[in-house]
Amino acid sequence: MTASRLFRVTAFALMWSPSTVHAQAASGSAAAEPPAWALAGGAFAPLPRKAVAARALLARIKRIETDFANGAPQRSPGTVQPIPIEDVQAVGELLSTGSPGVQARVSRVLQSAGAPPSAVASLTQALGELATISAASASTVVVAAATHFDRLVTGAPATFLRKPPGQFLAIHVALVAMVKALR
Amino acid sequence: MIRSASRFWTLAVGVAALGAGAGQVRAQEATDLWKKYLIHLPDPEDIVSPGGFFRGAPGTNSGTPFAFGPGWRDAFIGAGYQNETRGVYNPYTGTASPNNQSDGSAAFGFGLGNARHLVALEVAITSLSTVRSGWFTRTAFSFKAHRMISSTAALALGVENAFIAGGQKAEGTTSWFGVASKVFVIGGGGDSTSGRALTVSAGVGTGRFRRPLDISIENAALNAFGSAALLVVRQLSVVADYTGQDLNVGLSIVPLPSFPVVFTPTIADVTQTASRSARFILGVGIGMHF
Numbered sequence: 001m002t003a004s005r006l007f008r009v010t011a012f013a014l015m016w017s018p019s020t021v022h023a024q025a026a027s028g029s030a031a032a033e034p035p036a037w038a039l040a041g042g043a044f045a046p047l048p049r050k051a052v053a054a055r056a057l058l059a060r061i062k063r064i065e066t067d068f069a070n071g072a073p074q075r076s077p078g079t080v081q082p083i084p085i086e087d088v089q090a091v092g093e094l095l096s097t098g099s100p101g102v103q104a105r106v107s108r109v110l111q112s113a114g115a116p117p118s119a120v121a122s123l124t125q126a127l128g129e130l131a132t133i134s135a136a137s138a139s140t141v142v143v144a145a146a147t148h149f150d151r152l153v154t155g156a157p158a159t160f161l162r163k164p165p166g167q168f169l170a171i172h173v174a175l176v177a178m179v180k181a182l183r
Numbered sequence: 184m185i186r187s188a189s190r191f192w193t194l195a196v197g198v199a200a201l202g203a204g205a206g207q208v209r210a211q212e213a214t215d216l217w218k219k220y221l222i223h224l225p226d227p228e229d230i231v232s233p234g235g236f237f238r239g240a241p242g243t244n245s246g247t248p249f250a251f252g253p254g255w256r257d258a259f260i261g262a263g264y265q266n267e268t269r270g271v272y273n274p275y276t277g278t279a280s281p282n283n284q285s286d287g288s289a290a291f292g293f294g295l296g297n298a299r300h301l302v303a304l305e306v307a308i309t310s311l312s313t314v315r316s317g318w319f320t321r322t323a324f325s326f327k328a329h330r331m332i333s334s335t336a337a338l339a340l341g342v343e344n345a346f347i348a349g350g351q352k353a354e355g356t357t358s359w360f361g362v363a364s365k366v367f368v369i370g371g372g373g374d375s376t377s378g379r380a381l382t383v384s385a386g387v388g389t390g391r392f393r394r395p396l397d398i399s400i401e402n403a404a405l406n407a408f409g410s411a412a413l414l415v416v417r418q419l420s421v422v423a424d425y426t427g428q429d430l431n432v433g434l435s436i437v438p439l440p441s442f443p444v445v446f447t448p449t450i451a452d453v454t455q456t457a458s459r460s461a462r463f464i465l466g467v468g469i470g471m472h473f
Contacts, residue, residue: 077219078219078220079219143224146222146224147224149220149222150221150222150224153216153217153220153221154217154221158212158213158216161213161216161217161219161220162216164220172220172222175222176222179222179223179224179225182225
């Protein structure tokens with residue numbers, strides 16, 4: 001029904017039943033106040049990240065940690081090469097246990113390949129903290145770990161980045177997946 | 184002597200140029216290597232849409248439009264019920280007659296396009312008739328073009344009840360509107376991890392958004408409307424709406440996170456300015472992404 005036709009019908013109805021038409025018009029749509037579609041449409045409002053998916057994010061991170069600890073095959077997005085399983089497992093152990101011993105082992109590998117020691121220490125400590133995250137802290141810890149990873153990348157010599165060790169590649173893959181889960 | 188000085192400068196410039204070129208190459212190589220490995224973090228203030236198949240999020244409005252909406256592969260279904268429809272407003276006495284009988288409607292809709300990249304169109308199909316006169320005996324079609332201007336703000340232009348199929352009564356006034364909405368994240372240092380948010384919408388419209396006086400004297404005027412919704416916890420928000428005629432207050436609740444149907448009980452016209460007594464309205468809806 002067009003607006004003009006609706007207007008004519010309204011005018012005609014007004015002559016016979018002003019009270020009814022006023023009731024309908026005053027409510028906009030007697031049958032649809034509020035419009036039913038507007039209520040369902042609320043579900044499409046953007047929301048704060050925590051309000052949406054804190055628990056889902058935590059579950060995703062734990063799944064990534066488990067996959068790595070179990071040596072699930074991983075391929076580096078940087079080199080497109082498969083990452084050696086032992087490197088994937090070493091990083092998985094660091095992510096899932098956070099133990100100081102594992103942190104030290106991973107640190108040694110990265111440093112011996114030429115990564116700056118201070119950046120390596122910050123990164124491995126941040127990765128270790130992923131082992132004890134909660135739903136409330138998950139996004140903050142992931143962002144912190146990724147930030148430390150980026151600092152290592154920008155501070156590392158080109159020789160390191162040209163041929164990085166497998167554990168560096170495994171950390172990269174894990175963090176990319178975790179950051180993706182944040183979005 | 185002069186010739187040798189000239190040679191020296193030529194050589195110096197050449198060496199400098201080579202050095203600069205090598206530096207550029209090194210910088211380019213470093214950039215390329217960084218690009219391989221740098222992780223692009225989301226904007227700390229970025230706000231996400233509810234994920235999953237069911238878009239289980241409490242509503243932000245109970246009687247007015249807002250500027251966010253579904254895009255391609257989004258759909259929704261919902262129903263509305265009110266225990267009484269509004270009485271008749273008398274412009275000469277400024278009073279309203281008693282409210283009328285209960286009423287309901289049901290709707291479904293979907294989105295087209297992408298509001299983040301260009302624009303999306305929400306299409307809503309509402310059955311104005313329900314059990315008394317049969318489903319979809321009178322069917323209204325509504326449209327809203329909406330665009331997100333940031334991850335927390337959007338603009339929309341739309342028309343409610345653009346046309347009605349099977350219209351037997353003058354029910355369902357065509358109402359044009361323009362609206363802007365903004366989500367403010369509250370607490371937690373302003374980042375999006377705090378979990379609370381205030382969604383504010385403001386707009387102008389014709390039709391049902393006019394003042395009661397303009398409606399009663401058939402004055403085709405524009406009028407302002409607006410809403411504010413506070414997301415208190417993940418499954419509950421408190422909503423206040425000014426429809427242009429009256430003030431509604433309500434809650435929007437998602438009782439089950441695993442099946443996030445949204446219930447929005449509302450008291451309409453709490454100030455009793457446009458009807459003789461406040462009315463109860465219940466909306467039920469669910470959004471989907473596939």
